[in-house]
Amino acid sequence: MSVFTFDTDPQRVSSPWLRPTDPGEKPAAKQRSATRRGSIESGVLSDYGVTKLEAEPQDGPTEYKLHLLLRPRRKYERTSTASRISGSIQSRSPLDIKSSKTAPAVGSPSSQTRQDRLEHLTTQLLWRLQQSCPYHASSAVQGLVVPQLPSDVLSPGAEVKMGKLLPGLEASRGALYEIGVADDGTLAGLTKDELDESLATLRIMASSLGCKMKVLRMVMVGDCEWLDSSDSDDSSRMTSETRHHSAKLWVAEALVTPDLQSKQDGDRLPSPKNPGQVRVTESLPDPQCGPLTTDQLRVTLTGSTTSGKSTLLGTLSYGTLDNGRGKSRLSLLKHLHEVASGVTSSVTQELIGYHDGEIINYAHNGVESWIDIHDFTKTGRLAYLLDSAGHPRYRRTILRGIVGWAPHWTLLCTSADSGDATSAAGATTSSLDVLGPAGAGVDLADAHLDLCLRLQLPLAIVITKLDLANKPSLRKTLNKILTRIKGTGRTTRILTNGPTDPDDLKRVSSHDHNAVKRVMEEMAAKDDLLSIVPIVLTSAVNGSGIGLLHALLQSLPLPPGPTSRDYIGAALNPEQPSCLFHIEDQFSLPASYALATRYADQQTDQGTVVAGHLRFGTLSIGDKVVVGPFPPDGDESRSQTPEDRATPGSYGLSISHPSSAELSRTAARNAVSASAIKGEWHTASIVSIRNLRLPVQSLSAGHVGSIGMVFDPPKHEEAEGGLTVHHASGPQIRKGMVLAVPSKHMIATGLSLQAASGLTALFDDAEAESMSVGSLVNIYIASVRATARVLRVSKAESQADGSKLPTEDIDDLFSLSEEMDAERTVEANTGTENGVEVQLELLYNREWIELGSRILVLEGSNKDKSGLEGLVGKVVEIAE
Known part of the structure; x- marks a missing residue:
């Protein structure tokens, strides 16, 4: 379950009195509405054209109750609704029915105390409130307080002290109570005094949870008669008088919702940013002032399809080893087609905590939700992991994961058996298998690595599927990675696995901690997150390297806190x-x-x-x-994002990355460029x-x-x-x-x-000169993904100082280093002597673009068929 992909449309609070009209049936409630603020719909049953409501749903925010009394009900001699009520809710005995015409009591006596019944009813209300809430956390029931009742009889107008809103209920849409209604929808009804007392009980239940209650409608459904005896003590004689009573029977509908409104304006506090405005605080939920820990590491897992990203994340977050066929990834998948195909198409987000060497994930005792992970981690570290897609068809998801969310670190997953042609279960498929004949010569794993290096991301390499690899395939995979990384002037450090221990899934061992600590100290000495690329060899099947990866996530350094002047100074x-x-x-x-x-x-x-x-x-x-x-009001085409617009797909081109020719045809239909709008x-x-x-x-x-x-x-x-x-x-x-x-x-x-209608970007790569004026490209800047037209391409003054990062020898691993040295080459990252400036015009929407931010430009031609070949530059000018 993702941190943000919660239930976006939880069950709605829908009144059974306002059900849709059936053909040939009288419209329910004659289109009456109970939504007028401060009003209560009142009427008789004939106004609604119904004799019975639909049965109470087992799940959802609607609850039917015959009554909410904390005492036994009186016995009735006659009720007009008795014939509608089934024996299961009347609780009448067969003997009474045969021997007496008197109707029995509705609701049998119970051994429950008033307090026990109130607690039971309040817990039931909490469950109904959670049914309309997108967040379901088991910890929400903690802190449930039910007040002691002041007297045997509740006064309808008695003031009830509002409690604090129970954490987790602030997003609830409410719970709807139908009082005087049986579970099967029968309208039994209550006398006015019993109904008032039931509503008073509901108000106390709601207040104990920090919620408020509002009566929406009251409907008269019948009448009743009862007898009671009153004894009088006269000086001359004792008398016993029997009185006959009659009354109407009513059904009420009440809505319970979270109390999010301050009691009065005086309870509002001024905002520290803007003294003239107020901040609502009094009756809002009582959350933490801030997170339990500020040590939050944001990591994106990226890599080619079938490289084992989702399987690895499943093992990390659930503490269970894989069966070699992707079992550990099943709990992360959101769509059936992902389970069937084995290809992840969406972003999955998980949270793992580390505290004093203990791994806090779903395998930890007491952890049932993300909030529990917060509680157990406290002052430790939280690692927030995003698992992105790997197939070229979903390259938009790939790019959003490593560009949009601004991860602190990127874990590039590459399978150890990628250089070995095998048909074993769980083996990595080749680019030819993924892309078909057009994928010949395309290396998807290398394309992901190249993108991460061009974006200059803090990077760690995770070699997966170590259990399937042999020595030649592992040598080939490592040689390719080490050569590419050293070609950029960055240093690699291969972390050596210790003996595999089942406890590695529960705690970070001292061996793994010390192995990672040495590399982190070296990185700290250089004061550069880009200087060293750690490499971990793992297997989600036998657990090799999993503990080492946990140690790495626990120790990776965070970049300095961001400020508004990180990209460019105040002068510009x-x-x-x-x-x-x-x-x-x-x-x-x-x-x-x-x-x-x-x-x-x-x-x-x-x-x-x-x-x-x-x-x-x-x-x-x-x-x-x-x-x-x-965008302008009413202009839906301008308000859509490029991925929302349908464009025909062809092989090697995803729907989200149309070809240049298709972009041109689309632009012709929407030739007006983005401009200032009201x-x-x-x-x-x-x-x-x-x-x-x-x-x-x-x-x-x-x-x-x-x-x-x-x-x-x-x-x-x-x-x-x-x-x-x-x-x-x-x-x-x-x-x-x-x-x-x-x-x-x-x-x-x-x-x-000020939003931008265009921009000018500076690129160090000489390939930027190959862009044609008038061509259309896709650009990524922070969370912005947009289509733009190239207006100008020109040379700029040199922006680079030509300095190179030092390179170092590679650690010895499995005695492979001597064999690799003969094949390894080191390439200088000189870039282009003079930068290239490209002026771009946004086609559809004006965007907020920060001066100095990084830009990734992808052309529609997709030269390498991976869809990840693009140009990385910096925004140097904004066009209003």
């Missing part, structure tokens, strides 16, 4: 927001979140959850942010933050997380001719947008964030 880029969040994914936000803002009485469909990483600055709950850039940025309020699924109050620079926000209601504008323009509700978020807090200077001067 003076206007930067105070914080910047790159959006990598988007989900729906429960409408109840809107109640946490000052627009609680307006529309509630303006919310969304975005996932990504915080480039710099700090975000906190209650902050006012700007989101964008957005309404490019929308404002929103942050109502929730999660750091790797842990609810927090703030998110720090360099961390990944999900941000829940509610957009400000759109303003009505007057167009030419005096017509009023009504904007569509809910701006459409797309990948590649940013979320930012303007700086104080920008707020004071009224400046807005």
Whole structure:
């Protein structure tokens, strides 16, 4: 289960009274609505055209209850609804039915105390609330507090103290209670006093969980009669008087939702960034101020298809060895076609903790969710691993994994048997098998390695499937890797495996820790994360090297904390927001979140959850942010991302990377380039933050997380001719947008964030000169993926100083080093004497592009058929 790929559409709270109309049947509820704020729908059963509701669903947020009384019900002499109620819920005895016409009590006496029953009912309510929540964490039930009742009889108007919202419920869409209704949907009904008492019980249950209760509708379903005796003590004689009572029977529908709104405006605190705005804190969930540990390592696993990435990740995160056929990867897959084909097509995200040498994963006792991993790790390290696809067909996913999420380190997985033609189970397929006849001469493993080296990523190599390799194939694989890496001036260090121990899946051994420590000390002495490339040889089948890889993940150094001036100085880029969040994914936000803002009485469909990483600055709950850039209203073609547009695919070309000719035809249909537009940025309020699924109050620079926000209601504008323009509700978020807090200077001067319609990039690679003016290319910058037109290609002044990184001898491994030395060559990374400047124009959407950021350009021709051959440069100019 991914940290962000939670249930984007959990079960909705849907009233059974408003069911869809069946053909030939009277419309349910005569289209009555119970959504008017502060109102209660009241009526009789005939108004709804039903005699019975659908049976109570076993799962979901809807609960049917005959009553919520904490005492036995009275006995009725007659009820008009008795004939509808089955014996299982009436609990009448056959003897009573034969000997008496008096109707028995609804609900049999119970040995439960009032307190025990209240706790049972509250736990049931918690479960129903979790059914409409995208997050399901077992730890959510911790801290459940049920208050002691003040008296035997609950007063309907009694004030109930609101408790703190139970962690995990802040994203719940609520729970719907049908009171006076049997499990099979029979409308039994309650008298008014019993109904009021049941609603009072529900209010106490909700308050103990930090939720509020609202009655949506009350429906009269019948009538009843009962007798009671009252004794009177007269001075002259004792009398016993029997009274006859009659009353109507009612059914109520109540909605329980998380209380996300402050009790009063005075409970709101000023934001430290903007003293003029307020931050909602009083009744919001009580998350941590920040993560339990700030030592968070973000790692992307990349490599060619069938190199064993997913299998390796399954072994690391679940602590189980593979059976040689990919068993350990099954728990990570999201789609049936991935299970059938063995080819991963999506991004999988897992979390592994390390604390005092202990490995905190799903094999650890007590760990059932990601939140438990946070709890057990505490001040240790969290390794956040992303497993990307490897097949050329999914190269967009590959590139998003190593470019968009800005990983601290990249683990390049290469199978040890790649140089050995074998048909053994689990063996690595060749490029010819993957790509067919057109794949002849294409080395997919080498293409992944070349991309990582060109992007200058902090890199570690993981040799997989060691159990399938023989000495010649291992020699060939290592020689190819070592030659390419040393050709860039970087040093390799092969970490030697110790004896395999089953405990390597539970703890980091001292041998593995010391082996990694020596390499990390050497890297620290050089003060350069790019200086050394560690190499680990592993097997997910016999466990060889798995402990060493855990030790490496526990010890890899983190880069310095990012700032707004990392790419370029203030002189060239003076206007930067105070914080910047790159959006990598988007989900729906429960409408109840809107109640946490000052627009609680307006529309509630303006919310969304975005996932990504915080480039710099700090975000906190209650902050006012700007989101964008957005395309013009109503222009759906401009609002789509390139991957959303259908383009015909051909062999060697993925749908997300069309050929240059196809891009030209597409551009002809949308020839207008991106330009400045009104309404490019929308404002929103942050109502929730999660750091790797842990609810927090703030998110720090360099961390990944999900941000829940509610957009400000759109303003009505007057167009030419005096017509009023009504904007569509809910701006459409797309990948590649940013979320930012303007700086104080920008707020004071009224400046807005400036999106770009084009850019100029500088490349050191002389191949950039081969780009043709007018051709169309795909570009990747941070989370942005866009199609651009080449406007100009020209020489630039030299940007490189020609210096080279020193190279060192390779460690001896299995006595292979002497044989490799004769074949190894060292190539100088001289680049091009003069840089090449390329001016690009964005075709579809204006984008936020940071000056000085890295750019990857891929041409549609895909010369090597791997789809990963591209040019890496730096953005040196932004066109507004």
